[in-house]
Every structure is written in C-alpha cells, then in structure tokens.
C-alpha cells in the first residue's frame with residue numbers, strides 16, 4: 001500500500017467580496033482575534049479571486065493524479081447565493097473524471113448551528129454529511145463537524161453522528177483495514193486536546209466524546225480546515241492537521257492545498273498554489 005491524496009479546504013466563494021466590505025475598525029477587530037484579515041482598498045464584487053485559486057487547485061490535482069481529492073468544507077460563503085454554488089461546481093467539473101472528490105460540510109455551508117433546513121439543502125447538493133470510503137486497504141471517514149460545534153437545533157443529529165462514527169470505525173477495524181483517517185471541517189484542537197473552547201475548535205464537551213472514539217479505534221490522523229492557515233498538533237498517536245485555505249488566507253500561509261502520502265505512516269506537505277509540483281515521486 002502506497003498512495004497519496006490531495007486535501008483541499010475553504011475555497012469559500014464570496015469571501016473576498018465579504019471581507020472587502022469590512023471597515024478598517026472591523027479589520028482591526030478581526031486581527032485582535034488573530035484572524036489576519038486585510039483592509040481592501042476597493043470593494044470586491046463577485047468571486048474572481050476564488051475562481052482563479054480553485055481553478056489552479058483543480059489543475060494542480062489533475063497534474064498530480066492523486067488517489068482522490070477531499071474537500072474539507074466552506075465551499076461557499078453564502079449557501080443561499082446560487083451563483084457561488086454554480087461556480088464551485090463549474091470548476092469542480094474540470095477535475096479529471098477518474099479522480100473522485102469527497103465533500104465534507106463547513107460552517108459556512110450549513111451554519112454555525114445547523115438546522116434541519118440547512119442540512120437538507122447541503123445534502124441535496126453534496127450528498128451525505130457523515131459517511132466513509134475506502135482506498136487500497138485504508139479507511140476514510142467524514143463527519144459533519146458543525147453538528148459537533150453546536151447541535152442545539154439538531155440534537156438528534158449529534159446523537160446519530162456519534163453512533164455513526166463509533167459503528168463505522170468498529171466495522172473498519174473488524175475488516176482489518178491498515179489505516180484510518182478522519183476528515184472534518186473544524187479542528188478538534190489547535191495546541192492540545194485540552195484547548196479552551198473558541199470559535200476555532202470543537203468544544204471540549206463534545207471534543208472529548210469524539211477523541212475517545214478516535215483513540216479507541218487507533219485513528220492515525222484528522223485533517224481539517226476552518227482556520228484558513230496551517231497548524232499541526234497531536235494527542236498521543238493522533239495527528240491533528242489543519243490546512244490553509246484554497247481561498248482567502250487568514251494567516252501567513254498563502255492559499256494552497258495539502259498532499260498526503262499514506263504508506264507505512266501518514267506524511268503530508270502543504271503547497272502554495274503557485275508551487276504545486278507537476279508530479280510526485282512516491
């Protein structure tokens with residue numbers, strides 16, 4: 001077993017325009033929260049930047065020929081803006097037919113506190129939000145981390161997510177898979193498993209439940225987005241990898257994507273969009 005896949009996250013069509021509306025005071029307020037927004041000299045309309053960046057990412061994937069692409073959420077800034085969704089799918093269709101793309105929902109796609117309606121709209125467009133797939137003896141599970149972030153409007157969804165995750169990973173282990181990797185939009189934590197609650201991570205109360213299931217099934221890594229910059233942490237043998245955005249960056253990492261290699265372990269590297277290689281030696 002030796003293969004690699006490409007992780008993308010946060011193309012977020014409409015975010016450049018949304019952030020260009022911020023006043024200098026609002027930009028300062030974001031920066032106080034360590035979200036490095038930039039004051040835009042002119043208001044942006046449409047999504048020319050997102051189109052350019054996501055097209056570069058898809059063209060990069062076509063050159064690299066990964067086993068698959070996973071998109072870890074925040075596909076659009078506003079799920080009620082059909083033009084953003086249409087542009088996302090227009091560019092996604094440029095991905096070579098023999099490369100599958102697997103979607104995970106972000107908070108921009110289903111809301112910070114998902115509702116039955118926001119989940120129904122997401123599922124209609126992207127398919128299931130909690131599911132798994134296999135490649136070459138490895139198991140990959142996707143969860144809807146916005147339900148973990150705030151399930152107050154959909155408490156049953158949180159309960160079914162926990163049941164799904166536990167059952168899915170038990171089956172994967174019973175089938176003797178070599179490695180198990182989780183994809184989610186929100187990181188579980190940024191520094192360590194006891195991180196204080198914030199808008200950036202799954203709150204401790206539910207983080208603990210998820211982490212116990214992951215450790216109980218020897219999951220080797222979680223790949224997330226949401227923070228629009230890279231971050232690396234671990235909890236025991238579990239790697240917690242946060243990947244910078246395809247779209248608008250909120251830190252020093254430029255827009256880019258991550259290549260993840262799976263063989264006797266899980267290794268990975270982030271590439272800025274202008275530096276995606278033409279091919280990869282395994």
Ligand SMILES: [Fe+2]
Pocket residue numbers: 010012074106108226227228
């Ligand atoms: Fe995002």
